[in-house]
Amino acid sequence: MSQQPLRLLVVDDEQPALDELAFLLDRDDRVGEVLTSSSAPDALRRLQTEQVDAVFLDIAMPGLDGIELARVLARFKEPPPIVFVTAHDEHAVDAFDVHAVDYVLKPVRQERLREAVRRVVGSGGPAPQQEETIAVELGGVTRFVSRSAVLFVEAQGDYARLHTRDGQHLVRVPLSTLEEQWRGAGFVRIHRSLLVSIGHVQEVRMEAGRCSVLVGGQELAVSRRHTRELRDLLVRNARPGAAS
DSSP states (O other), X not given: OOSSXXXXXXXXXXXXXXXXXXXXXXXXXXXXXXXXXXXXHHHHHHHHHOOXXXXXXXXXXXXXXXXXXXXXXXXXXXXXXXXXXXXXXXXXXXXXXXXXXXXXXXXXXXXXXXXXXXXXXXXXXXXXXXXXXXXXXXXXXXXXXXXXXXXXXXXXXXXXXXXXXXXXXXXXXXXHHHHHHHGGGTEEEEETTEEEEGGXXXXXXEETTEEEEEETTEEEEEOHHHHHHHHHHHHHHHSXXXXX
């Protein structure tokens, strides 16, 4: 993203919250101009003619809510990065679905907002479709983990546990949903409860007819049902000239 001062649009139907957020953003030296809209339809009208570097968006709004607005913006030729600013934490999964850059909970703190601006600057513009993120809870704060950092995913009922080199994160997304959404990014089911990133597989082991893979230093069992599919996929990826 350009180092020029950011031009931001803030959308919130509550005037005090709108004014406060605009004031806090305006205090950030990376921000050059803050536009405001008090509804999603008004924001859409402005974005037809105004160019902005990011949209800071409330979720609970009458009529068209923030998630619905974000889905509309995603269809733009050059969709702006989205930062959700909301009093409700239950929409984090929806934020993941629309590739939000950040998810900030109200009441907003200046330092937390500065982190959101940093993420906008680091996003390089619209979030690339090949690099998704998923919302995780860390000490009551919602963060976003890059899909490329996930080594493997473990099913836990209607939840999934993401395993990265930095730790584990429990998210409210079924394993089947991640399998469908991440298949094109090299994630493959090796067991009814395990999804692994092919790019992070270090070894494939065969012993007494049983297959396992080494991922991030952990040995994971591959079910008989998925063994042939996994081996075929690894062989294809290992061929000279194969797509990475």
